[in-house]
Amino acid sequence: MPGKNFAIIVASPRARTGKTLLARLIADHFLLAGRRIDIFDTDATEKSLSACFPENSTVIDLDRTVDQMKLFDSLAGPMPESQVIDLTHRSFEKFFKLMRDSDYASEARERGIEPVIFYIPDRDVETYEQGRAIRNFFRDASFVLAENEFLGEIDREARRSEAYLAFKTHQPRMKLTQLDAFLTSVLIDPAFSLSEFMRRVLATKPADPLTPPPGAQPSMAYLSREARAGMTQWLKSAFAEIGRVLQEIENRPVEPARDPFK
Amino acid sequence: MKPAVIVVGADKGGVGKTTIARTLLDYFAAKNVLTRAFDTEYPRGALKRFHPQVTDVVDITAVPDQMKILDTLSTSEVKVSIIDIRAGQLSPALKAFTDVGFFDEVKAGTFNFGLFHVLGPSVASLEEIADIQPYTAGKNYFAVKNFINETSFFEWDPAVYDSYFKKMKGAVEVNIPKLNEMAYEQVDLSAVPFATFSKNRNAQGHIANNSLVLRGYVKTWLKSVHEEYDRIGLIDRLTEAGEN
Numbered sequence: 018m019p020g021k022n023f024a025i026i027v028a029s030p031r032a033r034t035g036k037t038l039l040a041r042l043i044a045d046h047f048l049l050a051g052r053r054i055d056i057f058d059t060d061a062t063e064k065s066l067s068a069c070f071p072e073n074s075t076v077i078d079l080d081r082t083v084d085q086m087k088l089f090d091s092l093a094g095p096m097p098e099s100q101v102i103d104l105t106h107r108s109f110e111k112f113f114k115l116m117r118d119s120d121y122a123s124e125a126r127e128r129g130i131e132p133v134i135f136y137i138p139d140r141d142v143e144t145y146e147q148g149r150a151i152r153n154f155f156r157d158a159s160f161v162l163a164e165n166e167f168l169g170e171i172d173r174e175a176r177r178s179e180a181y182l183a184f185k186t187h188q189p190r191m192k193l194t195q196l197d198a199f200l201t202s203v204l205i206d207p208a209f210s211l212s213e214f215m216r217r218v219l220a221t222k223p224a225d226p227l228t229p230p231p232g233a234q235p236s237m238a239y240l241s242r243e244a245r246a247g248m249t250q251w252l253k254s255a256f257a258e259i260g261r262v263l264q265e266i267e268n269r270p271v272e273p274a275r276d277p278f279k
Numbered sequence: 280m281k282p283a284v285i286v287v288g289a290d291k292g293g294v295g296k297t298t299i300a301r302t303l304l305d306y307f308a309a310k311n312v313l314t315r316a317f318d319t320e321y322p323r324g325a326l327k328r329f330h331p332q333v334t335d336v337v338d339i340t341a342v343p344d345q346m347k348i349l350d351t352l353s354t355s356e357v358k359v360s361i362i363d364i365r366a367g368q369l370s371p372a373l374k375a376f377t378d379v380g381f382f383d384e385v386k387a388g389t390f391n392f393g394l395f396h397v398l399g400p401s402v403a404s405l406e407e408i409a410d411i412q413p414y415t416a417g418k419n420y421f422a423v424k425n426f427i428n429e430t431s432f433f434e435w436d437p438a439v440y441d442s443y444f445k446k447m448k449g450a451v452e453v454n455i456p457k458l459n460e461m462a463y464e465q466v467d468l469s470a471v472p473f474a475t476f477s478k479n480r481n482a483q484g485h486i487a488n489n490s491l492v493l494r495g496y497v498k499t500w501l502k503s504v505h506e507e508y509d510r511i512g513l514i515d516r517l518t519e520a521g522e523n
Binding site: 082083085086088089090092093115118119120121124 | 492
């Protein structure tokens with residue numbers, strides 16, 4: 018699968034909204050397609066995304082100027098591959114200020130890189146408002162509304178809010194669907210490689226037992242046939258959602274870059 | 280527009296006079312006002328390193344160089360002359376200007392004049408105001424608090440500050456915000472105007488390889504400095520008679 022180079026920013030102003038899971042799914046989506054990817058984990062304390070991809074990830078502390086340069090300068094640099102940034106809620110504002118002040122999106126576009134913000138709102142009005150502000154300001158980046166069913170129902174007040182309604186017809190959008198507690202516990206193990214799992218599932222006949230190859234991730238071996246089927250189904254739909262959204266962005270006509278200060 | 284002279288100075292060193300002069304050159308260039316500069320770090324030059332095309336290095340105490348600055352004011356195409364006065368020479372320079380009758384010309388309305396007095400964070404810096412005061416009455420006196428290098432002005436007691444400040448007729452306070460240190464250093468190493476750095480150009484006008492982040496910091500900072508100059512109505516003040 019050749020195609021455009023993306024700089025994917027997975028963002029949410031809140032903790033525990035599924036940013037790292039979504040960033041990881043996106044990264045695995047690219048790896049499964051045989052594409053190379055650079056991963057940036059901006060949570061310098063927990064480093065949970067970089068734990069999943071120890072070989073192709075960089076931990077960035079956005080409080081440090083050198084790290085800011087490392088991130089943005091490689092984001093806008095000559096880029097042979099796509100990039101995924103897991104943006105911690107602690108650096109949410111800082112990151113978007115830097116993105117605004119450096120006029121990153123238009124520089125990226127000049128170099129043929131498509132910046133895409135995957136925004137995960139929480140269940141309240143405020144996160145939809147923040148999302149709307151980001152979407153409206155960064156018009157030269159693509160904005161994907163990524164709703165996470167793990168978070169539960171959106172409250173009634175939020176449903177009636179102007180900000181929520183502003184996203185009603187927004188495209189592109191995607192959903193992360195619920196997964197049962199056991200599979201979630203398997204999923205959060207950083208040693209469990211999603212792309213490796215899918216690659217092996219796709220290479221195995223459904224009836225075959227999924228025996229771990231020598232040196233494979235051990236957690237794969239623990240899955241029963243039912244669990245494997247459940248995991249497979251969930252991952253397939255998650256990867257399909259991501260693939261669909263990125264395809265949609267790729268097919269869209271390119272708008273000329275705009276200076277946000279004009 | 281009458282020719283205008285802007286003196287940037289402080290008796291104390293290391294308060295960022297040259298930096299302020301650089302922001303002024305960027306500002307007038309952005310406003311399409313033809314500007315030249317005189318660098319008094321004779322013979323080495325400080326400002327000239329950043330703005331070589333428009334800057335002359337002069338010895339402000341030497342008569343030929345005084346003539347070079349003042350005698351060309353009316354004949355030059357250039358409307359604004361910025362003089363970056365080296366440390367310790369502000370009072371002597373202003374005295375020399377008085378002696379040659381420059382301030383009489385300003386009063387008569389031949390020239391406009393502005394003084395950017397760059398204040399350090401100490402009370403000593405405030406005491407300079409008293410020395411400079413005789414030269415500034417009725418003219419554009421800008422008291423510049425320069426936060427660019429993270430200078431903290433906490434040392435100042437607001438009451439003390441106000442008592443000095445109120446003595447100055449028509450004094451205008453100018454605040455220059457802090458610029459990210461790395462960005463400042465990188466522009467310094469590149470030896471180009473701030474605006475050039477933020478546009479990712481080198482001294483020859485070719486595409487440079489400046490960090491996107493550092494360019495962003497410089498661009499945002501320079502924008503806020505320009506807004507500060509807009510706020511004080513710098514261009515208007517220099518085009519009107521020096522009554523305000």
